[in-house]
Amino acid sequence: MTEALFFNAHAGYLEGVLRGFKAGLLTQSQYSNLTQCETIEDFRMQLGATDYGNFLANETPPISTSTIAEKATQRLVDEFNYIRSNSVQPLTKFLDYMTYAYMIDNVVLLITGTLHERDTHDLLERCHPLGKFETMATLCVATNVEELYTTVLVETPLAPYFRDCLSAQDLDDLNIEIIRNTLYRSYLEDFHNFVLSLGSPTSDIMSPLLCFEADRRSLNITINSFGTGLSKEQRAKLFPSIGRLYPEGTSALARADDIDQVKAVLDGVVEYRPFLDTSGSSSGGDGGVGGLEDHFFQYEVSLNKLAFMQQFQLGVFYSFFKLKEQEIRSLTWIAECIAQNAKDRINDYIPTF
């Protein structure tokens, strides 16, 4: 109850701003208008009538889909930075936690890129702007895990998460994946603890979101590790200790050998049951994993939408940016379909509101 009294004092304004941003998310009718576009030019015109306004007006045609995604992401980043620079504790810390996920992705991207001897500047441009930190560029110097930690990561917020990975020796593709997932596991657990420490109602909203994220990662790790050199013990270590599948589900996943065993695990949770259900669903044709991602996104969107039902909590901040990200993914998908003239698949986007 005290939240209702004092929440507005520290985050009320920003929540108002954010709900304003949320009102700018594309609606179903706007999506259906977008899908009717014949060319990217039409697409741009149609977007001009939405909250995006004329954000592409100064681009010289022809416009590529990557430009659209880039500009849209830039808007997301601007909005995020506006919120972050006006925030106070505990919202600041909460938003910082949100950026850690992007940081992990950026770190892994850079390490992998360096491993495959890509150009550092190209890699830097491909990094997500929300996950940028000062010493990020120097990641490319490191050649082994320990060096990575001692030179660069030790002073970033990721340092505590990285401590668990120090045992890994060489940087190869498998190890990098292990590093990524270990980092993510520690991050999710840490974030979850932080969210719990904020108490209800933030934790009521955020906990399911983070738990789902954890479950999603566990499932992905399991499915992707079939037929790779990853041992089952190693796999078990990568599963976050939160989520609805933990602990019975994850231990079953750790022992799983094929997709059917995964399916058996999923049957334990009602909401997850249709994820791998290839029989009834319409998109089942392309078999399992591709449809799984879409199911994940859809379920995530529905969870995020729930966050807006409750006031006086920080979950809306997380949810809005996740929804916005989803919107950008959808926009890019539609634009890509238009550009490649693949009209038959244009409706496979995932609408938000």
Place this chain on the structure above:
Amino acid sequence: MRARADLARFAHTLVHNHSLARMVSEYPSLLRSEEMSLVQLYVPIDVAHSTVEELARLERIQFKDLNPDVNPFQRTYVSQVRRCDEAERRLRFLTVQIDAQGIPMRPFEETQGLLAGRSGAQALDELDSRLVESEQRVAAMNNSYEALEKRALELEEARQVLIETDVFFREASTRHDEIRTSFDEGASAPLLGDIEAGRGPEESGFGGFELEFVAGTIDRARMPTFERVLWRVLRGNLYMNYAEIDDSALPVPTSEAGSQAGGEEKKLRKNVFIIFAHGQELLDKIRKIAESMGATLFSIDSNADKREEKLREVTARIEDLNSVLYNTNQTRRTELLKIAESITAWWTIVRREKVVFATLNLWQWDQGRKTLVAEGWAPTRDLPIIQAALRQASEDAGTSVSGILHELKTHKTPPTFHRTNKFTEGFQAIIDAYGVGAYQEINPGLFTTITFPFLFAVMFGDIGHGVIMAASAFALIMLESKFKKGTGSEIFDTFYFGRYIIFLMGLFAIFTGFMYNDIFSLSLNLAKSQFRWPTDFKEGDLVEAIQTTNRYPFGLDPSWHGAANALIFTNSLKMKMSIVMGVIHMSFAICLQVLNHLHFKKPELIWAEFLPQILFMESIFGYLLLCIIYKWSVNWEEVGKNPPNLLNMLIKLFLSPGNVAPEDQLYPGQATVQVFLLLLALVCVPWMLCTKPYLLWKEHQKIAEQGYHGIGANGNGAIAAEDHEESDAEGGGHAVVAEEMDEEHEFDMGEHVIHQVIHTIEFCLGCISNTASYLRLWALSLAHAQLSEVLWSMTIEGAFEMEGTAGVVFLFLMFAMWFTLTVGILIVMEGLSAFLHALRLHWVEFNSKFFIGGGTPFAPLTYEGTDEIPEGVIVAA
């Protein structure tokens, strides 16, 4: 050929004049909004463009969207709109470039001449090709300029590195020498000396052994991070030297300066660093880190002479580059100067074309006939002008067929259009800010032109202040042409827009000033006072004035000024006066309902709504008003009793009806009259409450009995369909007339009753609170008078008592202070507050009695706003 065309046109007019038979002959008035017609235009495709142009210039027709279901990008003229967008983008680019160079653009007024005879598609074509060419040229020049600038920056950085590293090396070598000499002195061992001597020839410019190093520049903000990372990578074995480059030494590339829209000039703040390390691997690592941190590395020779040589070379190249840069910039500037000459005209062309095509997109394309069908609202009075414009358009396009206009019958509510001029515009804006009147509703704007300045002046009555206000507004009116285009200052433009309001407010303030006999808080003795002061009195005595038979002819007697009971007298006067004016104002507003009821053909509402309301109002407050006037007209001294208190009378009218104490009695038979009035007012409440819902219910029953009920929303559909066919036959086409019927709502008695209950309560309570609300007239005028009196006595009055030079100086200073404060506080601030209160009295007390204000404003097709560069293109410096 020509004659035949004329004949055809004549035939047109003959055929279509019958539809214009219902001509409005009377002079346009502000009492009701303009009569509107729904018109349909059939425009051949070849003249469509020029027709829209003509109509946009006319500003008399508002088009409806006939393709509401069509996506914006599927409309007929979408490619043209897109071309305009593209042209706008190019223009934006060029405008920003011109602005960045600080080149003044020729204002629109001067370039409008270039537009003459240049419109239509071919103008846009021409312009398009010019824009493409200009954009390419400027962009190419920008690119090369930027590349050159980047090169210049690099060279300058190299020069700085050379200069700074030179300092490091020199310092290092002297220190080295010092160490060496002290070492030499201390160690006398010959063996050591031998070794040193043996090494001698190998020594290069720097110390005894070759130290390898990395030198370069880096952003100053990144310096600490850079150092920290290096320290960690080198495991603490870091020997690094750095120096700050002077802030103004580095040229700032325009690309970076431009992106930073800030008042402060952007500067590049960088540091020169030099890192010494040993071993190829470490050096590589350092280089890699430096590069990833965005540093620029330079290869520097450790040999002093070579560095000297390099420095000379770099300096020479910088000079070369600077002259090239200058030349490039000069050519770019010339190009931009040429564009700046006419860019404003180009803006106008593009923006107008965009308006034209956006309008054409609202029209419906009739494939079979090669015509466009348009529908829109136009004032009935202006139909002939629109006809003329259509003919003009076809002449412009050089064809003999012009667009055909004919009127449609409709049940839709037209938009509200008040034909204002520069005088009424401001007053109408005051009303429109409250709500745009419904179509043909009585427009309070007409009465506002006088009542607004009058009520303002009641609160602001002072001859002096009024004169200053009227004079300044008059100055604005006289200088009208100068400020027409707006000055850019929002506050000033607001005052300019309200210049006629302010002028009238000033004039009325002079009038009320005469009534209150106030000029800068003093009084005027224009005629003989009705009071005579006794001549024999002792100092300190209270002196009583003696009333003579003479009467002061106009306004307040000046003898009241300074009297001890002046405030009591003026308060009583102004308070009652406010009530009198308030009740009259509101009664008038209620009476205006009658005009609405008659016009909308609902005479039954006169007895159902107007009559109870006016009776309620008059039986309580009209009675009060009469009592006030009666009390004024009686000489109570002659009657021989204290004048009765009217406030108590009003309260007792409610609390103890039928009882009037003899000492409070105003006139004989008062008790009976008051009981009757109270009963009358009470009867009015259920009257108001019940009649209107009953009437609505009866009307609904009547419709239901006629059998329309079952069809529901289609009740009027049949009639509409007939209309539809009729108009089609007239137009001779199958074009769809977008005639959507207003959906008939389900009749809900409960809703009507609730609405009426709310309305009744609001009216009855409103009568009481609104009457009290008019007391603000008294309160503000009192406050104004008192404030100006205080200001007078606190400042300038004291100065009159001093004599000699000091008195003159003091008076001068005091006058300045008094006058500034008079203008600043009494006229501007008090004026604003009185304005706000007058506004409220109109919006709440006056409008709520009769004005519904649920209309939509008429928004005709116009070119307005196309003759300026859109906001946000040029970032204000």
